[in-house]
Amino acid sequence: MALGKDYATQECSIARALEVVGERWTLLVVRDALYGVRRYNDFLVHLGIPRAVLSARLKTLTEEGILEKRRYQESPPRDEYVVTDRGIALWPTLRALALWGREHLMDRRLRYFRHAECGTELGPYGECPACGTVVPVADVLITPGPGLDPDPADPVSRALLKPKRLLEPLETDPA
Amino acid sequence: MALGKDYATQECSIARALEVVGERWTLLVVRDALYGVRRYNDFLVHLGIPRAVLSARLKTLTEEGILEKRRYQESPPRDEYVVTDRGIALWPTLRALALWGREHLMDRRLRYFRHAECGTELGPYGECPACGTVVPVADVLITPGPGLDPDPADPVSRALLKPKRLLEPLETDPA
DNA sequence: ACCATCGGTTCGTTCACTGAACCTTGGACG
DNA sequence: CGTCCAAGGTTCAGTGAACGAACCGATGGT
Numbered sequence: 001m002a003l004g005k006d007y008a009t010q011e012c013s014i015a016r017a018l019e020v021v022g023e024r025w026t027l028l029v030v031r032d033a034l035y036g037v038r039r040y041n042d043f044l045v046h047l048g049i050p051r052a053v054l055s056a057r058l059k060t061l062t063e064e065g066i067l068e069k070r071r072y073q074e075s076p077p078r079d080e081y082v083v084t085d086r087g088i089a090l091w092p093t094l095r096a097l098a099l100w101g102r103e104h105l106m107d108r109r110l111r112y113f114r115h116a117e118c119g120t121e122l123g124p125y126g127e128c129p130a131c132g133t134v135v136p137v138a139d140v141l142i143t144p145g146p147g148l149d150p151d152p153a154d155p156v157s158r159a160l161l162k163p164k165r166l167l168e169p170l171e172t173d174p175a
Numbered sequence: 176m177a178l179g180k181d182y183a184t185q186e187c188s189i190a191r192a193l194e195v196v197g198e199r200w201t202l203l204v205v206r207d208a209l210y211g212v213r214r215y216n217d218f219l220v221h222l223g224i225p226r227a228v229l230s231a232r233l234k235t236l237t238e239e240g241i242l243e244k245r246r247y248q249e250s251p252p253r254d255e256y257v258v259t260d261r262g263i264a265l266w267p268t269l270r271a272l273a274l275w276g277r278e279h280l281m282d283r284r285l286r287y288f289r290h291a292e293c294g295t296e297l298g299p300y301g302e303c304p305a306c307g308t309v310v311p312v313a314d315v316l317i318t319p320g321p322g323l324d325p326d327p328a329d330p331v332s333r334a335l336l337k338p339k340r341l342l343e344p345l346e347t348d349p350a
Numbered sequence: 351a352c353c354a355t356c357g358g359t360t361c362g363t364t365c366a367c368t369g370a371a372c373c374t375t376g377g378a379c380g
Numbered sequence: 381c382g383t384c385c386a387a388g389g390t391t392c393a394g395t396g397a398a399c400g401a402a403c404c405g406a407t408g409g410t
Contacts, residue, residue, distance in 0.1 A: 010222075011285050011323060011332070014206055014269055017276030022199070024367075031189055040388050047185075050368050055389065076376040078387070086279055092299070093271040094189055100268055101192030104261055110186050124267070125300040148186060157186070199398075215357050225399050230358065251407040253356070 020064050021090065025049050027097070029057050030083070030090050033067060035142065036170035037156060038080035046156035066090070083167065091137045091166075095126050108147030116141040116165055140166045195239050196265065200224050202272070204232050205258070205265050208242060210317065211345035212331060213255035221331035241265070258342065266312045266341075270301050283322030291316040291340055315341045 010016075021027055028047055037043055043054055058081055061067040066087040072080045095113075102109070114121050115128035116139045127134045143163040152158055155172040164170070185191075196202055203222055212218055218229055233256055236242040241262040247255045270288075277284070289296050290303035291314045302309045318338040327333055330347040339345070 010203070011327075012203075012206070013273045013276035013281050013285060015203060015276075016280045017272045018202060020276075020280065022202070024197070027193060027197070028185070028187075028190060031187070041386085044388090050370095051389070052369090052391085053367065056366095076387075089275055089279065093268065093275055096268040096271045097192045098188045100264055101188035101190075101195075104264065105191045105195065106188050110188065152186075216355085219357090225401095226358070227360085227400090228398060231397095251356075 020060075021066075023057070023060075025053055026057055026061065027090075027094065029054070029061060030066060030087055031094055032156070033081065033083040033087060034091060034094065034137065034166050035160065036164065036166065036168050038082060038169055039078075039172075040081075042156050042170065042172055043081075045154040061087075088137050088167070092126060095122075099124055106147075109145035110147045111145050111160075112143045114141045114143060115139060138165060138167050142166060195235075196241075198232070198235075200228055201232055201236065202265075202269065204229070204236060205241060205262055206269055207331070208256065208258040208262060209266060209269065209312065209341050210335065211339065211341065211343050213257060213344055214253075214347075215256075217331050217345065217347055218256075220329040236262075263312050263342070267301060270297075274299055281322075284320035285322045286320050286335075287318045289316045289318060290314060313340060313342050317341060 021030065025047065028049075029043060032043055032046055037046060040054070040058070043049070043058070044051065047054070049057075058067065058069075062069050062081070064086075065084055067081040068084050069079050069081055072078055112121055113126075115131060115135045118128065118130050119141075120128050120130040122135060122140065123129045125134070126140075141163055142160070142165070144161050148161070149157070150161070152161075156170060159170050159172050196205065200222065203224075204218060207218055207221055212221060215229070215233070218224070218233070219226065222229070224232075233242065233244070237244050237256070239261075240259055242256045243259050244254050244256055247253055287296055288301075290306060290310050293303065293305050294316075295303050295305040297310060297315065298304045300309070301315075316338055317335070317340070319336050323336070324332070325336070327336075331345060334345050334347050
């Protein structure tokens with residue numbers, strides 16, 4: 001969107017939030033970051049997004065403090081984008097959106113989100129029904145569901161076939 | 176966004192949800208609908224959205240079953256757009272987005288959302304901390320906060336200066 | 351007859367997204 | 381040394397969506 005002019009006149013925190021994360025692709029980039037995607041190329045192949053747009057989104061997300069760009073090796077110099085606390089705070093929004101989409105648009109289960117400690121599937125607000133506590137994002141286990149393509153084309157989707165915790169960096173073997 | 180081509184390849188309920196409500200202005204239209212806005216002109220002046228875009232959004236939201244267009248008087252023929260159950264189900268998403276925006280982008284409180292039965296401000300997941308229950312959207316009272324412009328230009332913002340329940344139709348006197 | 355309102359549509363301009371090509375840095379290989 | 385490859389971008393022409401202003405049709409008021 002890149003609004004400023006328009007949404008800025010709105011006295012509303014929803015509008016202000018959408019100024020930052022409401023543009024096309026932005027929330028999907030944040031989703032991938034929470035799933036553990038960190039490298040430019042992994043975002044690229046998993047999202048199927050034009051390179052120019054990905055560069056722009058990573059730039060503004062970094063500027064807004066939702067991602068942090070950091071050097072993870074010197075030779076050759078390589079940077080990764082790691083989600084910050086501010087980005088992690090978007091988890092309830094993404095969770096609510098995913099729940100709405102699953103309920104109203106999907107006919108099959110693609111993924112389960114569970115409490116890593118006890119394996120119980122999360123409730124609507126990200127809480128563990130068994131433990132009765134809100135599960136920290138780092139303790140959420142993402143596991144594949146029956147509706148998921150068992151042999152996806154891109155390495156990121158393939159890596160997501162194994163259960164893993166959110167935030168934990170994704171291992172993409174380029175096989 | 177109007178994607179199909181792009182997001183459709185994504186096996187993800189977030190992506191599917193964003194196909195429907197991820198376009199510019201769409202979530203703000205839904206927000207206004209939950210606030211009780213029903214008439215074309217009220218959406219128009221409150222959002223400051225181009226007419227063509229508003230028409231397009233109302234059309235797709237109606238087609239997606241999030242709003243329902245219905246005749247409320249015959250002469251002259253006038254239609255209103257009323258939010259459906261599917262639209263009401265977006266409340267947790269909007270609530271999460273508002274919370275994030277308030278927490279990370281705002282420096283003042285614009286509105287409070289309270290349990291109409293007891294006046295207690297809602298918790299992060301739309302629950303009433305006093306009653307211990309998730310508050311139905313129709314029982315949420317929206318009240319102005321200290322950061323709100325006390326004399327806004329458009330009639331919708333003016334009507335929202337009085338506390339009212341969500342979903343309850345908005346009374347806009349064209350003063 | 352004239353004007354105003356509501357709920358739109360039409361249209362020219364501007365702006366963002368798209369996809370393909372290209373570029374740079376730094377190994378790896380021969 | 382020269383060539384090739386991968387990662388992580390930038391550049392650029394074409395397209396599609398958003399913007400804002402103008403226009404329109406139905407109805408009611410004066």
